[in-house]
Amino acid sequence: MPYFISGVTADHNSLISRKVEEFRSLNGVDVFTRHRVDEVDAVNMRVKVVDLDSGGESWADYTRLLLATGASAVIPPLEGTDLPGVFPLRKLEDSLSIKEFLKSNRPRRAVIVGAGPIGMEMSESFRTVGLEVSVVEMADQVMPYMDGDLAARVQAQIEKEGVNCLLGQRVEAFEAGPDGALGKVITSGGELEADLALLAIGVKPVTDLATAAGVELGVKGAIRVDGHMRTSVPGIYAAGDCATTRNVLTGREAWVPLGSTSRKQGRLVADNMFGGDAEFPGVQGTAVVKAFDLTVGRTGLSGSEAVEAGFEPVEISMEAESLHAYYPGRGVMDLKLVADLPTGRLLGAQVVGEMSSVAEKRLDIFVVAIRAGLTADESQYLDLAYAPPYSTAVDVPVIAANLMVGKIGGKACSCNGEGLER
Amino acid sequence: MPYFISGVTADHNSLISRKVEEFRSLNGVDVFTRHRVDEVDAVNMRVKVVDLDSGGESWADYTRLLLATGASAVIPPLEGTDLPGVFPLRKLEDSLSIKEFLKSNRPRRAVIVGAGPIGMEMSESFRTVGLEVSVVEMADQVMPYMDGDLAARVQAQIEKEGVNCLLGQRVEAFEAGPDGALGKVITSGGELEADLALLAIGVKPVTDLATAAGVELGVKGAIRVDGHMRTSVPGIYAAGDCATTRNVLTGREAWVPLGSTSRKQGRLVADNMFGGDAEFPGVQGTAVVKAFDLTVGRTGLSGSEAVEAGFEPVEISMEAESLHAYYPGRGVMDLKLVADLPTGRLLGAQVVGEMSSVAEKRLDIFVVAIRAGLTADESQYLDLAYAPPYSTAVDVPVIAANLMVGKIGGKACSCNGEGLER
Numbered sequence: 001m002p003y004f005i006s007g008v009t010a011d012h013n014s015l016i017s018r019k020v021e022e023f024r025s026l027n028g029v030d031v032f033t034r035h036r037v038d039e040v041d042a043v044n045m046r047v048k049v050v051d052l053d054s055g056g057e058s059w060a061d062y063t064r065l066l067l068a069t070g071a072s073a074v075i076p077p078l079e080g081t082d083l084p085g086v087f088p089l090r091k092l093e094d095s096l097s098i099k100e101f102l103k104s105n106r107p108r109r110a111v112i113v114g115a116g117p118i119g120m121e122m123s124e125s126f127r128t129v130g131l132e133v134s135v136v137e138m139a140d141q142v143m144p145y146m147d148g149d150l151a152a153r154v155q156a157q158i159e160k161e162g163v164n165c166l167l168g169q170r171v172e173a174f175e176a177g178p179d180g181a182l183g184k185v186i187t188s189g190g191e192l193e194a195d196l197a198l199l200a201i202g203v204k205p206v207t208d209l210a211t212a213a214g215v216e217l218g219v220k221g222a223i224r225v226d227g228h229m230r231t232s233v234p235g236i237y238a239a240g241d242c243a244t245t246r247n248v249l250t251g252r253e254a255w256v257p258l259g260s261t262s263r264k265q266g267r268l269v270a271d272n273m274f275g276g277d278a279e280f281p282g283v284q285g286t287a288v289v290k291a292f293d294l295t296v297g298r299t300g301l302s303g304s305e306a307v308e309a310g311f312e313p314v315e316i317s318m319e320a321e322s323l324h325a326y327y328p329g330r331g332v333m334d335l336k337l338v339a340d341l342p343t344g345r346l347l348g349a350q351v352v353g354e355m356s357s358v359a360e361k362r363l364d365i366f367v368v369a370i371r372a373g374l375t376a377d378e379s380q381y382l383d384l385a386y387a388p389p390y391s392t393a394v395d396v397p398v399i400a401a402n403l404m405v406g407k408i409g410g411k412a413c414s415c416n417g418e419g420l421e422r
Numbered sequence: 423m424p425y426f427i428s429g430v431t432a433d434h435n436s437l438i439s440r441k442v443e444e445f446r447s448l449n450g451v452d453v454f455t456r457h458r459v460d461e462v463d464a465v466n467m468r469v470k471v472v473d474l475d476s477g478g479e480s481w482a483d484y485t486r487l488l489l490a491t492g493a494s495a496v497i498p499p500l501e502g503t504d505l506p507g508v509f510p511l512r513k514l515e516d517s518l519s520i521k522e523f524l525k526s527n528r529p530r531r532a533v534i535v536g537a538g539p540i541g542m543e544m545s546e547s548f549r550t551v552g553l554e555v556s557v558v559e560m561a562d563q564v565m566p567y568m569d570g571d572l573a574a575r576v577q578a579q580i581e582k583e584g585v586n587c588l589l590g591q592r593v594e595a596f597e598a599g600p601d602g603a604l605g606k607v608i609t610s611g612g613e614l615e616a617d618l619a620l621l622a623i624g625v626k627p628v629t630d631l632a633t634a635a636g637v638e639l640g641v642k643g644a645i646r647v648d649g650h651m652r653t654s655v656p657g658i659y660a661a662g663d664c665a666t667t668r669n670v671l672t673g674r675e676a677w678v679p680l681g682s683t684s685r686k687q688g689r690l691v692a693d694n695m696f697g698g699d700a701e702f703p704g705v706q707g708t709a710v711v712k713a714f715d716l717t718v719g720r721t722g723l724s725g726s727e728a729v730e731a732g733f734e735p736v737e738i739s740m741e742a743e744s745l746h747a748y749y750p751g752r753g754v755m756d757l758k759l760v761a762d763l764p765t766g767r768l769l770g771a772q773v774v775g776e777m778s779s780v781a782e783k784r785l786d787i788f789v790v791a792i793r794a795g796l797t798a799d800e801s802q803y804l805d806l807a808y809a810p811p812y813s814t815a816v817d818v819p820v821i822a823a824n825l826m827v828g829k830i831g832g833k834a835c836s837c838n839g840e841g842l843e844r
Contacts, residue, residue, distance in 0.1 A: 299805065367806055386708075
């Protein structure tokens with residue numbers, strides 16, 4: 001949607017993965033739009049359906065029920081969030097409303113509440129269409145899920161692109177201007193004149209139906225499911241942004257609502273609801289976002305998350321170039337790698353790189369290495385694909401593993417007196 | 423060097439990773455250029471060194487000796503390979519000679535002998551500088567290490583770029599023209615008028631010193647080393663293009679001379695020669711090359727190699743787009759994946775994709791998955807980094823794993839009657 005708002009994507013219909021008609025054309029699939037399920041009767045295995053046009057109610061039986069209710073934008077409990085000019089960005093309709101507002105109201109100044117990935121994408125989007133942009137973030141850094149040093153690189157870049165970053169500040173109210181639409185955003189640090197405000201402080205799982213049906217909730221209030229995507233109530237499954245999952249590194253229940261995960265779970269739960277026995281292993285907290293010309297991504301655990309999960313993390317940081325100097329088009333990237341000292345196992349990676357550095361795919365190399373439990377030592381010898389147009393002869397992930405082995409070796413040495421066995 | 427010849431790389435000095443002076447500036451490192459080692463006396467642990475300028479000979483003692491003699495271009499035993507206008511492309515000097523010849527002789531028609539990766543790179547290079555290009559290849563496809571169907575895609579592309587592909591033909595002689603330089607290339611299929619010929623039929627390990635020293639050779643005549651890069655003679659190591667390695671999938675001795683491998687081995691053998699105990703695990707036959715706008719790569723085993731190695735391979739092929747339709751700049755790639763039927767373990771992958779498809783990094787994802795022994799089932803749930811500018815919500819490797827699981831499942835089903843245990 002940020003790309004539709006900026007005009008990179010011309011037609012909002014192209015954002016819809018599959019149209020209703022495509023589902024209806026499948027054998028045995030029926031789709032009811034403008035119908036709402038108001039109640040789940042788990043004892044009699046049926047749902048109460050309201051036809052939103054006629055108002056008529058009916059009960060539909062099920063043998064297996066999937067709750068795929070998703071997540072909704074968090075609207076902060078502040079005055080003025082319902083003013084014209086204040087928008088969340090969660091549904092396709094939100095982006096149409098924003099686009100319409102840009103056209104009809106010609107706003108000049110936008111305030112984005114939240115400097116997470118949506119805040120970054122929308123900073124770029126609003127700058128692209130010519131708005132002045134301020135981002136207000138409670139944390140003292142942009143991209144709160146990244147380490148502070150890498151986040152500082154992102155901040156420097158977006159400030160260079162003209163984005164005003166207000167960190168460590170809370171939004172306290174949205175005030176109307178003389179025309180009755182948004183005029184000011186009041187923050188803990190002062191006032192911002194604003195014609196448009198975007199609420200990008202996160203999402204929450206939609207669980208009303210689930211709780212009413214007696215389905216157990218888990219971490220962050222999401223619907224608790226097992227690896228088969230079964231809820232606590234027999235016959236009821238949940239998947240996607242409304243459901244919990246597991247962090248494969250910590251083994252703990254987690255809630256990481258992302259489209260890439262939802263798609264995988266959707267495929268799996270469909271199999272299981274029809275007699276399959278597939279198990280979703282969980283996620284490792286991978287995320288990537290484009291912030292102007294920067295790629296900002298992470299996977300696995302940060303150093304502090306690793307400590308919290310009981311590991312003994314070692315970190316290395318490096319700056320790398322994606323190609324040898326003699327070949328045109330190389331990009332610079334910063335990479336941070338986290339491993340567990342006693343075992344050498346890779347735990348996490350973070351990248352901030354120019355688009356041309358293909359940092360997100362170097363991150364993906366670590367996604368697989370971390371998932372597979374490779375150690376830093378083993379990762380030194382990955383037989384990655386090399387030719388001058390694509391990478392350096394020893395590519396970034398291998399260099400990072402070299403550095404990590406050096407650091408772990410050094411640490412291990414310094415601990416020898418204490419009897420560390422390696 | 424192909425990029426220096428085409429002008430993409432302006433300065434040949436930028437192709438040199440480290441200059442002699444850089445090595446000399448290191449503490450404890452001395453470098454003798456224009457000196458040749460003529461003999462290894464393994465009993466007394468010394469080498470005979472000839473000063474090429476003075477002609478003087480001397481003996482130098484060693485406690486550890488590294489043979490890093492590399493590989494040299496294979497020059498076919500045919501008439502006319504020494505004619506002006508006939509070149510190998512192995513040493514930096516070769517590229518300087520070719521560049522000089524282009525300038526002084528203004529050739530119009532080039533014949534490239536061999537349609538492997540160097541042949542592909544040089545086809546692009548010679549087309550870029552305006553030559554007519556014919557490629558003569560003994561095999562009945564270009565890129566002989568790729569599967570035939572994918573190679574056909576490469577052939578179609580290079581033919582579209584004006585390269586004349588002569589497959590299933592042997593070069594029989596190089597004939598001089600009236601000026602004494604190359605005039606014709608005689609092949610098993612006829613004659614080609616040519617002002618320039620490039621020999622790109624491969625390399626062979628340089629092992630004269632090793633054999634004279636009584637060092638054992640291995641597969642393809644390369645110097646046999648163990649995982650520590652030790653030869654059969656105590657105190658003598660070998661690494662890089664002159665040495666054997668192991669294929670991690672088959673466990674067999676292999677010789678796959680590539681710069682990326684040499685660099686890793688160089689680092690490791692230096693550690694080991696100074697008391698380290700690191701072991702090089704081997705390679706998995708990863709290779710990638712740019713052929714005009716196509717990325718052509720492979721890792722692991724092809725279907726036929728897998729059969730030969732005792733596996734029971736299943737293959738899937740797919741065409742994929744690197745991004746969703748709504749985001750600009752996506753590229754198309756063909757991907758082939760090979761897995762082992764009884765275990766589901768991934769064995770190999772091949773890609774041919776437009777440069778914009780970033781096929782080489784999707785290949786790298788499989789490099790790690792294959793190295794780590796992941797199954798197709800496990801690879802379905804890789805938590806790869808997704809955002810619209812980078813990939814599809816379910817990225818190509820995961821879709822490929824989905825297809826593979828479907829195919830293995832189907833195969834397993836069809837074998838149920840025969841009692842296949844899965």
